[in-house]
Amino acid sequence: MAQLSLRGIKKRFRNTEVLHGIDLEIGDREFVVFVGPSGCGKSTLLRLIAGLDPMTDGEFLLNGQRMNEVPPSRRGIAMVFQSYALYPHMDVYENMAFGARLMGLDKAEVERRIAETTRMLRLEELLQRKPRELSGGQRQRVAIGRALVRKPEVFLLDEPLSNLDAALRSEVRLEIARLHHDIGGTMIYVTHDQVEAMTLADKIVVMNAGRIEQVGSPRELYETPANTFVATFIGSPRMTLLDVTRKDERLAMADGGGGVAVGALPAGSAFRLGLRSDAVRLAKGQGEGFAGQVVYTEYLGDNAYVYVRLADGTLLAARTAPNDSFAPDETVTVTVNPASVHFFSAEDGRRLTPQAAE
Amino acid sequence: MPHLRMTGRGLWITALIVPPLAFVAVFIVYPIFSAFAYAFFDWQGLRRGEFVGFDNFFTVLFVEPYRSWTINAFSHNIVVFFALMVLQNGLGFILAYALWRELPGARFHRIAVFLPVVLSTIIVAYLFKLFLHPLFGVVNVSLKGIGLGWLAQPWLGQSDTALWSLIAAQSWHMVGFPTLVFLAGMQRIPGEILDAVRMETESEWVKISKVVWPLVAPSATIVFTLLFVGAFNWFELPYIMAGLDGSPFGSTDVLGLYFYRTAFGNVSSGQQDFGLGSALAVLIFVFIAVIAGIITVRLRAREIQL
Numbered sequence: 001m002a003q004l005s006l007r008g009i010k011k012r013f014r015n016t017e018v019l020h021g022i023d024l025e026i027g028d029r030e031f032v033v034f035v036g037p038s039g040c041g042k043s044t045l046l047r048l049i050a051g052l053d054p055m056t057d058g059e060f061l062l063n064g065q066r067m068n069e070v071p072p073s074r075r076g077i078a079m080v081f082q083s084y085a086l087y088p089h090m091d092v093y094e095n096m097a098f099g100a101r102l103m104g105l106d107k108a109e110v111e112r113r114i115a116e117t118t119r120m121l122r123l124e125e126l127l128q129r130k131p132r133e134l135s136g137g138q139r140q141r142v143a144i145g146r147a148l149v150r151k152p153e154v155f156l157l158d159e160p161l162s163n164l165d166a167a168l169r170s171e172v173r174l175e176i177a178r179l180h181h182d183i184g185g186t187m188i189y190v191t192h193d194q195v196e197a198m199t200l201a202d203k204i205v206v207m208n209a210g211r212i213e214q215v216g217s218p219r220e221l222y223e224t225p226a227n228t229f230v231a232t233f234i235g236s237p238r239m240t241l242l243d244v245t246r247k248d249e250r251l252a253m254a255d256g257g258g259g260v261a262v263g264a265l266p267a268g269s270a271f272r273l274g275l276r277s278d279a280v281r282l283a284k285g286q287g288e289g290f291a292g293q294v295v296y297t298e299y300l301g302d303n304a305y306v307y308v309r310l311a312d313g314t315l316l317a318a319r320t321a322p323n324d325s326f327a328p329d330e331t332v333t334v335t336v337n338p339a340s341v342h343f344f345s346a347e348d349g350r351r352l353t354p355q356a357a358e
Numbered sequence: 359m360p361h362l363r364m365t366g367r368g369l370w371i372t373a374l375i376v377p378p379l380a381f382v383a384v385f386i387v388y389p390i391f392s393a394f395a396y397a398f399f400d401w402q403g404l405r406r407g408e409f410v411g412f413d414n415f416f417t418v419l420f421v422e423p424y425r426s427w428t429i430n431a432f433s434h435n436i437v438v439f440f441a442l443m444v445l446q447n448g449l450g451f452i453l454a455y456a457l458w459r460e461l462p463g464a465r466f467h468r469i470a471v472f473l474p475v476v477l478s479t480i481i482v483a484y485l486f487k488l489f490l491h492p493l494f495g496v497v498n499v500s501l502k503g504i505g506l507g508w509l510a511q512p513w514l515g516q517s518d519t520a521l522w523s524l525i526a527a528q529s530w531h532m533v534g535f536p537t538l539v540f541l542a543g544m545q546r547i548p549g550e551i552l553d554a555v556r557m558e559t560e561s562e563w564v565k566i567s568k569v570v571w572p573l574v575a576p577s578a579t580i581v582f583t584l585l586f587v588g589a590f591n592w593f594e595l596p597y598i599m600a601g602l603d604g605s606p607f608g609s610t611d612v613l614g615l616y617f618y619r620t621a622f623g624n625v626s627s628g629q630q631d632f633g634l635g636s637a638l639a640v641l642i643f644v645f646i647a648v649i650a651g652i653i654t655v656r657l658r659a660r661e662i663q664l
Contacts, residue, residue, distance in 0.1 A: 052553050071560040079557050085550035089572040098568070099558035150558075 002028050002063065002076075002153035002186040004049070009058030011044055018044055020210045021058070026188065026203075031180050033189045035197040036207035036233070042190045045207070046156050049188065050079050062154070073102070078147035079156040082163065084139045086131040092142050093127040096149045103150060110149075117145045120182070137168045144176075148183065157189045161196065173199060194234050198222070206230050228349035231274050231342060237305055237317040240280075242273040242290075243346060253312055258290040262338040264354035271352060274342030277305055277319040280334050282326065287333035292316065294326045308332055390643070396636035403630065414637035418620075424634065430608055431616040438525060438612065439589035445529040447581055450536030451574075455566065457537070458544040468541075472534035479531065483598035486527035490514050514599060517609035524596055524610055531595070532588075536581045543577035544570060579657040583650050590646050593618070613642050 004026040011019040019041045026032050034042040047053045049060060051072035060067045067075055078099075086095050096117065100110045118124050121141045131139055140160060147155055160176070161169045177200055180187050191197055197204050198218045206213040206221065206229070214226040218234075225231035231239045243254040246269045252259040254270070283289070292308040295315065299322060306326050308316045316334060326332065343352040397414050400407035418424045453471055457464050474482065489496045492512035501510045513523040547570065555569050593614030596604065602624045604611025618624075621635020 047553075050553075050557065052556060072557050073560050077557070079554070081550040081554060083548060083550045085548065085554040087551065087554070087569060102559045102564065146554075 003061075004154065004186065004188075005059075005061040005064075006045075006049075007059045007061070009045070009048060009060065010056045011041070011048060011053070012056040017056075018210050019048075022212060024205060024212065024215065026186060029184050029186055031177075031187045031189065031200060031202045032205060033191060033197040033201035033203070034205045034207055035191055035194055036213075038192055039209075040207040041210040042192075042205075042207050043158055046079075046158055046188060046190050049154075050077055050156055051075055076153040077156060078150050078152035078154075079158065080140075080143045080147050080160050082159045084131075084143040084163075086139060086142055086146070088131055091128050091130055092123060092134075092145075095131070095142060096146050099146060100149045113149045113151070117148045120148070120179075121145045136164050137172060140164065140172060141175075144179070148179075153185060155185050155187045157187065159191055160189070161191070161193075176200065195236065198234070204234075206233060208233075224351065225274075225342065226351050228272060228274070228344045231344070231351075235276060237277050239342070240275045240277075240314060240316040241344070242275060242310070242314055242316070243270070243312070244273045245270045253290060253310070258311065260289050260334075260336050262336065262341055266343045266352035266354050268345075268352070270346045272344040272346055272349070273336075274344055275316065275336060276340065276342075277317045279337050279340040280316065280318045281337070282306060282308065282318050282320060282324075283333045283335065284326075285331060285333065287335075289333040289335040292332055292334055294328055294330045294332055296328060297326055306332075308334060310334070393636045393639045393643075396632050397640045399633055401632040404632070407633075410633070414633040415641065418634055418637050418641070424620075427608070427611070427616055428638070431604070431611045431613045434521060434604075434610065434612050435590050435592065437521065438528075438592060439586060441522070441525045442529060442532075442585055442589055443582075445525065446533050447536045447578075447585060449529065450533050450581075451540050451571075453533065453537045454540035454544060455570070457541055471537050474531050475534040475538075477531070479594040480598060482527065482531045483595045486523070486530075487514065487599050490523055515606060517606055520600060520606060520610045524599055527599065528592075528595055536585075539577050539581050540574055543574035547573050575657075579654060582657060583653050586653060587646055587650055590642065613638070617642065 004024075006022050006024040006026075009019060009022040010017060022045060034045060036042050044053070048055045051067065051070065055068065062075060062077075087098065090098060093114065096114050097110055100113055105113070118127065121144060123138075123141060123145055126134060126138060126142070131142070134142065140163075143160075157176070161172055164172060173196060176187075176189075180200075189196075189200060201218055203215060204218055204221055205215050208229050213233075214221060214230045216224075221230055221234045225234060225239075228241055232241065244251040245254055246252075246265060247259060249265075250259045250261050251265075251273065290310055292310040295307045295309050297307070298305040301322060304320050304322045304324070306318050306320050306324075308318060310316055318334065320326070343354060344350060345352055396406075398409055398411060400410045400413075418428050453467075457468050457471070490498075490513040492498060492510075492515060495513075497513065498510040501507060511519055513519050551569065551573075552565075555565050559565065591614055592612050596610050596612055596615055597618075600610040600615075602615055602619055604615050617635055617638040620638055621630060621632055623630035
């Protein structure tokens with residue numbers, strides 16, 4: 001059982017507040033991913049949960065018990081560091097045994113746990129090696145193994161894939177997902193890569209500038225982003241945001257040009273329209289819709305993304321079939337699929353819900 | 359004309375290197391070799407007598423009173439070595455750890471600890487001689503001032519406190535050196551490794567003994583070797599604070615003083631014996647070279663790459 005509650009957590013370094021009151025509940029066996037751009041406070045929050053840094057304000061409860069004053073080693077939490085942080089003077093076996101022995105486990109139990117972990121992570125061949133004799137991926141597995149041996153209630157992983165090359169990254173990602181499935185502990189994973197977040201998480205916590213922007217399942221975040229930050233952060237290519245005004249039952253660009261018909265609209269007359277690449281369609285030449293010019297095409301084999309510069313300067317990404325060919329500078333007309341557009345407030349970027357037409 | 363320029367450069371290098379090399383050759387290399395040679399001759403003052411083979415070595419090691427003097431001085435060097443190992447290097451490690459953890463005032467203390475190292479030994483020795491003066495030395499005056507007058511001692515004037523007073527002065531003087539070396543070693547340890555240890559234990563002792571020390575140990579090689587060489591070559595500080603006789607009654611006599619006295623004589627006894635002095639010098643040299651070599655090789659073996 002591991003139930004984490006973060007209540008009003010603030011962190012200040014000297015005069016700079018980097019976390020402005022974080023409230024979050026994390027359930028047992030959940031795989032939670034903190035995601036956000038560099039400097040958003042996600043790693044800081046992880047370190048506060050680990051107990052490596054003291055929090056300025058707020059409370060952290062683990063299974064209902066206040067943890068603020070409990071030292072990191074007594075929290076039942078293990079952490080996998082970005083640089084792996086293996087002890088360079090110990091071999092793989094010692095690296096894993098060190099923490100287990102410090103927990104006061106007897107020799108046989110330490111042996112048993114290491115044997116089990118070694119088998120699970122396929123480290124048998126490496127037990128006598130020093131960290132410097134291992135490849136990046138092997139070090140990563142040892143770092144995870146070191147955490148596993150302690151059988152913690154909560155695993156913290158700080159950007160664990162950032163030092164691996166692209167091919168290895170997806171492999172290790174799968175392995176981590178499998179591991180979570182097998183051992184079932186609560187995992188908190190920090191990354192700035194939204195693909196990692198989407199593929200691994202039960203629950204994603206999107207952070208920005210020391211605040212939580214939205215908490216939800218990958219699907220919720222993709223389908224109903226709470227604001228323009230989440231909308232543009234989650235999903236690739238980025239969602240296009242377009243300032244539009246209401247003209248009768250149609251939407252025109254803010255300067256009055258073009259116009260598309262969509263179904264239900266939110267209240268008000270001006271908003272930001274959020275368009276994912278699959279919500280738009282391109283047609284060659286002038287026509288009914290927003291006019292624009294093709295900038296370039298990304299060909300990906302099974303489909304292609306065409307980037308179009310609209311009249312107000314916005315760069316829009318549209319998914320097309322791979323064999324549709326659009327030449328640079330070609331004039332195109334953009335139409336939208338009314339069912340898959342998002343509306344946001346023009347003032348503060350919050351999500352607006354369309355109201356059924358009267 | 360690159361060729362000419364090269365010659366000019368070569369000339370410069372030659373001009374800069376030759377004088378110091380010549381200096382080293384004349385004042386260091388030549389004396390070492392001549393000491394080796396002198397040790398095998400009988401000497402009458404400065405006049406060289408006959409070749410006597412290993413007689414001089416035999417005399418300083420096995421013939422009284424030289425035998426007792428040699429043993430006395432050598433045993434003091436051993437005490438000094440182990441005492442400084444604990445006081446200077448041990449304290450240096452603790453100080454480095456405290457400075458590294460950035461306790462309040464670390465910036466000030468970093469300078470305060472290292473400052474004495476750059477002072478001349480002569481100054482330090484005279485200062486401590488004054489501090490330890492039995493009547494108006496700051497040590498005894500302070501002890502009396504805070505009501506601990508019964509602890510006041512003629513520190514340098516009695517056999518059981520004299521050597522330890524010198525050791526204390528030496529530690530104060532040089533503790534900044536191991537501190538600096540250890541601090542540099544600690545600062546090379548990546549922060550995440552320390553975080554990793556903190557996730558596994560809150561015991562400072564485990565952190566230091568199982569992680570910090572093993573990772574800093576490589577930098578200890580040089581510190582240990584230099585301390586060893588320094589302890590067995592110890593001369594200036596005892597010379598100034600205790601005099602050439604290692605007073606009182608030889609209780610601060612060390613190999614450096616003993617060798618100097620034997621080779622060049624001193625105020626109280628006009629005798630000088632180059633042969634015995636050289637034999638002592640050669641023995642000290644060989645002993646230091648062999649042990650320092652062993653220390654370096656043995657400790658090098660444990661060095662760790664971060």
